[in-house]
Amino acid sequence: MPKLTTPLCHMLGITAPILQAPVSSSPDLxxxxxxxxxxxxxxxxxxxxxxxxxxxxxxxxRTSMPFAANIVIPLMDKVRQANLDLALEAGVPVVSTFYGDxxxxxxxxxxxxxxxxxxxxxxxxxxxVVDQGVDxxxxxxxxxxxxxxxTVATMVLVPAVVDAxxxxxxVAAGGIADGRGLAAILTLGAQAAWIGTRLLLARESDAHPxxxxxxxxxxxxxxxxxxxxxxxxxxxxxxxxxxxxLEAWQAAGEPTPGKRPNEGEVIxxxxxxxxxxxxxxxxxNADTTGAVTSMALYAGQGAGLVRxxxxxxxxxxxxxxxxxxxxxxxxKG
Numbered sequence: 638m639p640k641l642t643t644p645l646c647h648m649l650g651i652t653a654p655i656l657q658a659p660v661s662s663s664p665d666l667x668x669x670x671x672x673x674x675x676x677x678x679x680x681x682x683x684x685x686x687x688x689x690x691x692x693x694x695x696x697x698x699r700t701s702m703p704f705a706a707n708i709v710i711p712l713m714d715k716v717r718q719a720n721l722d723l724a725l726e727a728g729v730p731v732v733s734t735f736y737g738d739x740x741x742x743x744x745x746x747x748x749x750x751x752x753x754x755x756x757x758x759x760x761x762x763x764x765x766v767v768d769q770g771v772d773x774x775x776x777x778x779x780x781x782x783x784x785x786x787x788t789v790a791t792m793v794l795v796p797a798v799v800d801a802x803x804x805x806x807x808v809a810a811g812g813i814a815d816g817r818g819l820a821a822i823l824t825l826g827a828q829a830a831w832i833g834t835r836l837l838l839a840r841e842s843d844a845h846p847x848x849x850x851x852x853x854x855x856x857x858x859x860x861x862x863x864x865x866x867x868x869x870x871x872x873x874x875x876x877x878x879x880x881x882x883l884e885a886w887q888a889a890g891e892p893t894p895g896k897r898p899n900e901g902e903v904i905x906x907x908x909x910x911x912x913x914x915x916x917x918x919x920x921x922n923a924d925t926t927g928a929v930t931s932m933a934l935y936a937g938q939g940a941g942l943v944r945x946x947x948x949x950x951x952x953x954x955x956x957x958x959x960x961x962x963x964x965x966x967x968x969k970g
Contacts, residue, residue, distance in 0.1 A: 641957045641964075645773065645806035645828035648752075649731065650703045651676050654823065655953050656775075656808055658833030659707035659733070660783065660935070662922060663843035664696050666836065669949035671702035676829075678705045678733055681720045682712055689720050693727040703730050705754065709784075710737030712870065725749035733775070736786055736873065743770040756810070758787020758794070760801035767802045774802055775831055778811030782834045782937030784875045785811075785862060792825070799826035814939030816959020823960065832956075834937045839949040845921035847929045849946065851878050857941030866933040867894060868917035875918075878934040882915055904928040 643654050652674035657667060659680035667677030679696065681689055696704060706724040708717060721742070724732065731752045734742060739755045746753050747770065754773040757763045763774045776798040778791025787794065791811040799807050809822035810831035819830045837844045838852060855878055862876045865886050871894075877883065885898040894900070897916060905913045905927020913919045913932060921929035947955070 641961050643806075643823070643828035645808070648773075648806060649676055653953055653957050654819070654829035655956065656705075656829050656831050657836050657949075658783070658810065658831050660833045660837050661842045661844065663841070664692050664699075665841040665843070666839055666949060667704050668696055668700050669839065669841040670836070670953070671700050671704045673950035673953045674702075675953055676703060676705055676731070678707050679724075679729075681706045681724055682709045682717055684720060686716060686719050686723060689723055693724065693729070697727070705729060705731035705733050707733040707735060709735050709870075710739065710742070721745075725751060731773075736784060739766060739771060740769045754808070756786055757798065758789065760794075760797040763798045763805075763807075764801045767805045771805070773806050773808060774798060775808040775810050776827070777831070778809075779862065780812030780876075780938040781810050782860070782876050782940070783935040784870070784873050791822070795822055795825045795827050812937055812939045814937075814942040816956045816961075817963060818939070818942075819956050819960040820963040823964065830956075832952075833935075834939050835943055835952060835956075836949060837936070838943060838946045839952055840946055841949050843923045845923055845925055845929050848921050848934050851880075851930060851934055852936050852940045852943055853945065855936065855940040855943075857938050860936055860938055860940060863891075865891075865897075866916055866918050868914055868919075870918045875933070875935065876937055878936045878940065880930055880932075880934055882931045904931050 655675035657670040657677050659678045667679050670677035706729045732746045733754045735756045743753050752772040755766050755771045756775040756777050776794045778794050795809045806828045808829045808831050809827035813830045814835045822830055859879055860876050861879050889898050899915050902915045903912045904915050908924030920933045
């Protein structure tokens with residue numbers, strides 16, 4: 638892996654300024670990213686506690702590199718609270734928090750010796766959470782795939798957040814899919830990039846082949862920000878690839894829940910045989926069956942820049958090398 642490091646890299650113990658968005662339920666992607674010099678992130682919100690215990694042991698057995706755990710704040714019931722405790726007990730060095738107020742969790746995470754990394758959508762929010770003890774800020778632009786917290790474009794949000802919290806490392810998220818994007822956000826003052834859509838096409842990702850194909854063939858205009866896929870997480874805007882579910886919903890005038898076309902229809906099953914209904918938040922993993930392209934196909938506008946699969950290490954190496962070349966031409970390498 639080429640050397641394009643920032644102070645945040647040294648802080649996290651990584652060698653490349655790339656953080657993996659929590660886009661894959663399989664630990665393989667997080668392990669691959671961490672082994673390649675970035676920070677792999679495990680989504681632990683939807684994992685049963687016993688399964689998470691096995692996953693954490695699996696990750697630690699397969700890599701000695703740092704990794705993080707991500708948790709969605711408003712969904713923290715008793716199971717998720719237990720998951721956070723389990724991750725902290727396992728020595729996860731960084732906890733990524735999303736979609737809410739992290740302040741009540743900060744002492745608990747710090748007491749376990751971990752860093753708090755929180756996603757924000759505005760400069761004001763960044764100042765507030767840093768004042769309360771957040772260690773790292775992720776500035777998420779509206780271009781991002783999956784669930785989106787803010788309403789400002791990455792190009793504007795990142796420098797605003799950098800200016801608001803000048804002594805705190807800032808990670809840029811949203812629309813970054815190649816080395817050009819990485820170079821751009823480093824120039825804007827961010828210290829690392831948060832990569833989701835591009836890493837969905839890593840060979841270590843568990844994204845369903847049909848979802849992968851839709852990303853590969855997508856244009857930058859082929860995503861939609863909506864609240865349509867709300868089964869399991871209501872009132873949370875998210876960006877997905879346009880598909881027949883969204884198109885039918887649009888054609889019907891974007892009706893509210895309870896009045897949507899084919900609402901409640903079972904369109905597939907997950908790997909455990911659990912039913913997936915239309916408008917569920919569930920995305921199709923490799924073992925999902927049924928009408929997978931009718932499900933939530935999370936992707937950012939950067940999908941228009943993604944044109945093929947590769948290993949996580951190859952994706953990261955290409956991204957860093959391209960960024961180094963660009964920055965070098967301007968004397969910033």
